[in-house]
Amino acid sequence: MRLFVATLSLLLPCAAALAQEAPPSTVEEPEDVALEAQDALPESQVPIAEIQRYVAVFRAVKQAYVDPVSDQELMQGAIRGLLQDLDPHSAYLDEDESEALDEAAAGAYDGIGVELVQQPDRTLRVIAPFDGTPAARAGIKPGDVITAIDGRPVAADSTEGASTELRGPPGSTITLTVLREGEPEALDIRVKRETIRIVSVRGRSLEPGFGYVRISAFQTDTGRELARHIYGLSAEAGGKLRGLVIDLRSNPGGLLNAAVEAADSFLDEGVIVSTRGRLPIADSEFHATAGDLIEGAPIVVLIDAGSASASEVLAGALRDQKRATIMGSRSFGKGSVQTVLPLDNGDSIKLTTARYYTPSGRSIQAAGIAPDIALHAPEGDRAATGGLRESDLPNHLAGDDEVRDGTYAQGEILAGDSYIDRALAELKRLAGVAPAQAAAPAGEATPDAR
Known part of the structure; x- marks a missing residue:
């Protein structure tokens, strides 16, 4: 291949x-x-x-x-x-912008650590801040709309151009004028730039035998780091985990091969993901190789509207292969693949060339991954409820099973960190641990740097 x-x-x-x-x-x-x-x-x-x-x-x-x-x-x-x-x-x-793309691919860049999309009026809509970044610490939230940068309206005619306005030397500050749902007036939020080095995987034990890994983005080292955390948690559990929570909430994606490698960590065989486009080069299929790191122990995957792209590849593969239970709210729904084509003057174009498909052959473009167990937060928590999705973006690529926001807000209502407690309870049920035998839910089991 x-x-x-x-x-x-x-x-x-x-x-x-x-x-x-x-x-x-x-x-x-x-x-x-x-x-x-x-x-x-x-x-x-x-x-x-x-x-x-x-x-x-x-x-x-x-x-x-x-x-x-x-x-x-x-x-x-x-x-x-x-x-x-x-x-x-x-x-x-x-x-x-092409050089900035290459620089970011190296794994370190100067910025504020937020995922954006530009709206027709040139304002910038926040998909999600990355864990532990200046944007997250300053209080930037999913769904925020940035209307001005340092008092000047966003002037760029593309998201790429607008993002360069957020770049700057580490230690310098930038003021973002933000419109937030539920706030009567615009907010001015100061953010200090720094060199962003995203730690893509964090892990810890929730209870003896039950592990938790948080994947915040899919980078070159994500598969390796995931395996390292799994081995550590397994050793802590006496050699084998009884269950694992994989937290993909507000993970906007990253590298396709990193998602494939992560999925392969829990599968012994079968298709992980396939891509299809108009040209033969756009068609491919990725298969799992033998070697499940947790030897068939149950998995619960947490997703929300901020789980996109590579996150959906991982969640879709584990669900379709009946390897995991998906909990949370419907994911973002970005099921398209882009090819970067360099031009002779140093510029480049990024062109959508394919859709990707889960093992069952279903495209999730503008549809997302529907959870097996629906959870959502109280009104106002956009990270876990509605939020912006692919189907809300202007001129989005049509999906085979397109779903509009607002049609799937059913399920249990949870607040704050109780998502992990609920996932742990489901893991115990799947592992055959009776409630009477289980210790009280870990009240402080929160995602790192959220």
Whole structure:
């Protein structure tokens, strides 16, 4: 199988945030990918009338616009427009944005640690802050709408461009003007930038024999770190875990191969995920290899509306292979794959080229992963209730089983950290531990750095 995972990355709901705030997929041998993709494109004739119309508009702007505009500016604007109306994740990246993408792929970057998507009015909607980052510590919440940066309205015409405004030297501060549901007036929130190094996996024991791992993002080392924590928890449990909680709440995704590796840690065989697009290079299928790290012990996976992309790959694989019980609220629903194609001037384009499918063959694009056991928080906690989803984004890629927000808010109402207590109780039930034998729920079992 072609190493498709190295060239087609499950980028997060907002690609610019990848370039700035989250480690994106490393694109290996991009020039070869670009050439191969271009060679594979079917020949088509562009209607001469459309070309003439474009040239006429180009000349009119060039000659009559109130200020001089260079050919380069006009052509870049035309390319941006070409991609902008396709879907929220296709984008034109100039040289600086392309370099920022590469820098983030190295695993460290200067920013505030938040996942964003740009809205039609240019404001920025927060998908989720990353655990332990300046944005999380400053109180930025999922669903917040950033209208201005340091008192200036967001001016960029893409999420990628807007994200560069949040970058800056570590230690410098930035003031975000934020609209928040339930607040009568805009909030000004000061955030201090720092070099972001996301710890993708944390783990601890909830009770003897029952472990907990929190995966906050899927990075190059996520599979290795997950295995390290599993071995440590197993040793602490006397050699074998009786059950495991995997917390994917507010995890906006990351690297596809990291999600595949994580899923493979708990499966002995079967399909993990497949991708399908219009070109043969976009079609691939990933299979598990023998070796379940917890030897069949039950798993409960926690998800919410902030669980996206690679998170949904992991949750979907474990559910469809009947390896885990999914608890929480419906996930974000980003089931598309982007390819980064470098251009000869240092710029690049990021183009949606495929959808991904769970082992059962179901696309979750704009539908998300529905939990087996529905949980949701009281009104106002957007991280665990509704929140923004793929189906809410303008021009989103159509889904086979698209679900609109607001149609699945049923289930148990939980507050704060009781999600983990509820997951632990389900693990004990699956493991055959009677309630009378079980110790009281761990009241302080909270996700690290949430």
